[in-house]
Amino acid sequence: MKKTVGIILTAMIAFSLTTNTAMAQCADDSAKKNIVELAQENGFTSLAAALTKADLVDALQADGAFTVFAPTNQAFDNLLTAIGQSSIDDVPVAVLKEILLYHVVDAKVMSSQVSNAMVNTLQGSAITLSTTDGIKVNGVSVVSPYDVDASNGVIHTVDQVLVPASIAQFVNTVLEPAYFNKNFSMLIAAAVKAGVVETLLNTPNLTIFAPNNAAFIASGIDLNAVDSKTLASVLTYHVVGSKVLSSGIPSEATTVNGSKLYFSLLASGNFINKNTEIIAVDIESGSGVVHVIDNVLMPI
Numbered sequence: 001m002k003k004t005v006g007i008i009l010t011a012m013i014a015f016s017l018t019t020n021t022a023m024a025q026c027a028d029d030s031a032k033k034n035i036v037e038l039a040q041e042n043g044f045t046s047l048a049a050a051l052t053k054a055d056l057v058d059a060l061q062a063d064g065a066f067t068v069f070a071p072t073n074q075a076f077d078n079l080l081t082a083i084g085q086s087s088i089d090d091v092p093v094a095v096l097k098e099i100l101l102y103h104v105v106d107a108k109v110m111s112s113q114v115s116n117a118m119v120n121t122l123q124g125s126a127i128t129l130s131t132t133d134g135i136k137v138n139g140v141s142v143v144s145p146y147d148v149d150a151s152n153g154v155i156h157t158v159d160q161v162l163v164p165a166s167i168a169q170f171v172n173t174v175l176e177p178a179y180f181n182k183n184f185s186m187l188i189a190a191a192v193k194a195g196v197v198e199t200l201l202n203t204p205n206l207t208i209f210a211p212n213n214a215a216f217i218a219s220g221i222d223l224n225a226v227d228s229k230t231l232a233s234v235l236t237y238h239v240v241g242s243k244v245l246s247s248g249i250p251s252e253a254t255t256v257n258g259s260k261l262y263f264s265l266l267a268s269g270n271f272i273n274k275n276t277e278i279i280a281v282d283i284e285s286g287s288g289v290v291h292v293i294d295n296v297l298m299p300i
Contacts (some may be wrong), residue, residue, distance in 0.1 A: 002012060010205055028167065030113075032149065033151060034060070034099060034262070035060045035068055035155060036051060036057050039068075042155075042284055043073070044070050044071075044072070044155075045073055046077070047070075047073075047100075048072070048073060049099055050076070061167065062152065064152050064153065065107055065152065066154075067072070067104070067108055068103055068153065068154075068155050069104075069105075069127075069142070069156050069157075069158045069162065070158065071103070071158055071162070072143075072157060074159070075158065075159055082171060082172075083171060083180040084283070085180055089182075090181055090299050091180055092181070092182045093182070094133065098164060098167060099123075099161065099162075099164070101119070101121060101123035101124075102121050102123040102125060103162055104121055104122040105119050105121055105122075106122060107150050108153050108154050109154065110147055111135060111142070114129050114131055115129065116130050116131060117129050122144055123164055125144065125165065125166070136140070140158050140159065142158055143158065143159050144157065145157055145196075169201060170201070172285065172286045173201050173285060173288070174201075174206045174285055174286050174287070174288030174289070174290065175200055175208075176285040177283045177285050177290045178208075183212045183213050183214075184210060184213065185213060186216040187210055188210070190216075190223055190234075190235060191235060191250070193226075194228050194231035196232055198237050203241075204266055204287040204288070205241070205287050205288060206239055206240070206241065206256075206288040207239065207241070207244040207298065208238060208288065208289075208290045209240075209278070209291050210238065210290050210295070211238070211295060211296045211297075212292060212293075215295050216296060218295065220226075227272065232297065234298065236255060236257040237255050237259055237298070238255070238293075238297055239255055239256045239257070239262070240255055240256070241255075241256050243287065244289065245281075245282055246270070246278075249263050249265065250263065260300075261273065261289060261297070262274070273300065275291065276294065277294050278292070279292050279293065280292035
């Protein structure tokens with residue numbers, strides 16, 4: 001009988017210890033901050049602002065096991081300089097969201113678990129991890145702090161913003177000023193639908209007279225209703241096949257559409273085809289230049 005009581009007491013003590021350990025572990029997990037909270041508390045203010053702008057805060061506060069390669073504030077500043085923008089608020093939300101999701105892996109990977117491999121991100125493209133000369137992501141160094149443990153994953157710091165190839169192709173091209181500026185999202189959408197993006201990216205020494213979103217809205221053009229061929233004709237009427245700075249604008253120029261633009265350089269302003277004003281000039285990028293206009297030009 002004493003032996004039976006001893007066995008029962010031993011089992012009860014073991015169960016109690018196990019339960020208390022599990023409860024302590026649960027309490028420890030619940031005490032941890034999630035990825036967004038830790039980013040905010042550890043000085044990743046640009047990342048936190050970008051996540052808010054891209055409406056990704058809830059996604060990275062959700063339950064799960066994420067790995068976030070978190071760019072420093074300086075890394076975001078360097079990106080903005082590279083793409084010719086002054087603030088994260090200038091970048092289109094859709095572009096910003098793609099960039100941010102490219103930094104997130106849907107699994108918790110501590111630094112000790114990193115190996116030479118390609119890993120898919122929540123953006124859909126893969127990043128390349130390597131352990132040669134320290135841990136690197138797409139050749140970008142992981143720096144301190146790393147292994148910042150969160151309730152829903154882990155944060156590693158990187159000293160550059162990672163950019164997927166689908167977005168990187170616009171950097172240092174004549175389309176860069178429009179692609180990375182939210183005020184020209186309709187122009188980019190039109191270029192994509194018209195199928196002229198690749199040509200514009202790969203043709204050197206172009207001049208683009210770029211209508212902003214306000215110009216598209218004022219024109220009444222419904223991008224969903226216009227067919228791609230018509231759009232291509234209209235957009236190529238905004239492109240001259242040589243680099244023309246404002247100091248060298250001629251009285252007329254032939255566009256890649258084949259039709260001509262006519263310029264009036266007056267004291268009251270510089271105009272195209274009499275009624276379209278050039279409102280910003282000489283935005284150089286790559287081998288080309290962009291001038292901003294307040295109207296959508298129609299071939300004549």
